[in-house]
Amino acid sequence: MDASTAITSLQLSFDQITASSGEAALHYLEYQPQLAPLALLGIDSGGNDAFAGALELDHPIPAPPAASKVTAPWCLTLLSPAANLMQVRSVAEFIAAQGASIEAVDTLSRQRDCTVLRFQVRGELNFDETRCACLALAEEIGADLVLQAGDSQRPPSxxxxxxxxxxxxxxxxxxxxxxxxxxxxxxxxxxxxxxxxxxxxxxxxxxxxxxxxxxxxxxxxxxxxxxxxxxxxxxxxxxxxxxxxxxxxxxxxxxxxxxxxxxxxxxxxxxxxxxxxxxxxxxxxxxxxxxxxxxxxxxxxxxxxxxxxxxxxxxxxxxxxxxxxxxxxxxxxxxxxxxxxxxxxxxxxxxxxxxxxxxxxxxxxxxxxxxxxxxx
Incomplete structure (x- = not known):
């Protein structure tokens, strides 16, 4: 991996991520507040300038062997061909605008042409209204946004x-x-x-x-x-x-x-x-x-x-x-x-x-x- 595509791994609060104005390509985001209060963020080198005071880790966080357990009533999945910090902020702002909160975020795919972030969401959502709003936001940020009930996140029979x-x-x-x-x-x-x-x-x-x-x-x-x-x-x-x-x-x-x-x-x-x-x-x-x-x-x-x-x-x-x-x-x-x-x-x-x-x-x-x- 050359310098232009090297990953910087940061440990910081989720609020720092959503409040930042920096832009960078995103490789992964792991946020499990019930396990650890800080988020793990993997971005292209150079993007860390937007996160003064964040702890820079020596090596990328390895991908977990299995997705984390879903405990929230809703999942909102971001599937992006070119994930970036702007998309994360947009999704976080969208969830907040629905009167809901983010319970966890994990990365299901870290492929360069397909980054998949799953946001576990807690709140009283009207499914049809929120789904339609997701479609509009998806067009705006150049990604797919998929809303589903949390208990539907399992293999079908x-x-x-x-x-x-x-x-x-x-x-x-x-x-x-x-x-x-x-x-x-x-x-x-x-x-x-x-x-x-x-x-x-x-x-x-x-x-x-x-x-x-x-x-x-x-x-x-x-x-x-x-x-x-x-x-x-x-x-x-x-x-x-x-x-x-x-x-x-x-x-x-x-x-x-x-x-x-x-x-x-x-x-x-x-x-x-x-x-x-x-x-x-x-x-x-x-x-x-x-x-x-x-x-x-x-x-x-x-x-x-x-x-x-x-x-x-x-x-x-x-x-x-x-x-x-x-x-x-x-x-x-x-x-x-x-x-x-x-x-x-x-x-x-x-x-x-x-x-x-x-x-x-x-x-x-x-x-x-x-x-x-x-x-x-």
Whole structure:
């Protein structure tokens, strides 16, 4: 590590950090007042000039093997691609403005392109109002801010995933349409449906009619080419290692969901739409029941009931308007790179990172994640 990126480790009060006006890139922040009255701060060398009288430590504080126990009723997680002291001050001021207090702060990730700070917060918060305010602050400071109940910071037992634009970085129905020369026409309908501007069932039927005559032989060529969403494999592998059951709940097609399950990702269950072929081509008709937003939610709820799980052990992950019903079902409803309408209503939202960033919302730090993934 050269001098320009050397870390200065300081021991000082949390009030000194929030009252300072200095700027510096942030590597970590550990503040556990029930264990020690002073905070531990890791910043780029040179930033310590703003903290006169702070004790400078001889070496960086090692990352803890496990995240600290959550004892507060709320957690507010800052996920930043370029963390700095300004972001910490902004979050601290925001929490104070809600009439709440910071009970602890710990660093879940110290990666140079992903610093994750978890603020444990105590106070009477209106979840929806505070969540919306978090979205506005996140835009202002260039980070993701995720609010959740403190007791939801634990690994789930059941996780339901949308497929298109969530687990894969594509909309399969649009890929089929490109081959038949109507890609733009179908993509426009898909985009409007995902934004919540069109009824999903009606838009699905319309798109299937447009795809009438699509050759069945093309499916096997398309499936291997569908790109995974960044972080999808890491997240699903970690969930499998934790013993969490996973399901694809997709308004897309079973052929591609089953391909993902058998060839690409550790998925346990698939629920999606069936393609109807006759004489080797799509008929343009749909096979009921269509997996729309309401059915996604009911399927996830049924799986929880069949497994004897309370909804507090269930999470859902998606990006489009037809994911909104299931996102509001369990302990967490995580929208990944969501459409604007979805971002405004989803309980949790991650915009700047891949799917594996969800692991930090389960109360894990990088050391624990590495342990789950082995040599990865």
């Amino acid at each position: 059941l996780a339901g995933f949308d497929m298109d634009s969530t687990l894969i970085d594509a909309e399969v129905i649009d890929e089929l349409a490109k081959i038949t020369g109507i890609g733009d026409q179908v993509a426009a309908i898909t985009e409007a449906a995902m934004r919540g501007e069109l009824d999903f069932r009606q838009s699905f039927k319309k798109r299937m009619r447009l795809l009438k005559g699509f050759p069945e032989t093309e499916l096997a060529r398309i499936a291997p080419q569908l790109p995974l969403k960044p972080g999808a494999e890491r997240l699903l592998r970690a969930l499998r290692a934790m013993g969490c059951k996973t399901a694809i709940l997709s308004g897309g097609f079973t052929y591609f969901a089953n391909y993902l399950k058998s060839e690409r990702l550790p998925i346990d269950v698939v629920h999606a739409n069936e393609l109807e072929f006759a004489a080797g081509v799509l008929t343009g008709e749909v096979i009921e029941p269509i997996v729309d937003g309401a059915r996604k939610r009911s399927l996830l709820e049924e799986m929880a009931e069949e497994s004897g799980l309370p909804l507090s052990r269930v999470v859902a992950v998606g990006d489009g308007a037809n994911d909104i019903p299931m996102l509001s079902l369990g302990a967490l409803g995580i929208a990944i790179h969501p459409k604007p309408k979805v971002r405004q209503v989803a309980p949790q939202s991650i915009d700047r990172f891949g799917l594996d960033a969800a692991l930090y919302l389960f109360g894990l730090n990088d050391s624990q994640i590495a342990g789950l993934l082995g040599s990865d």
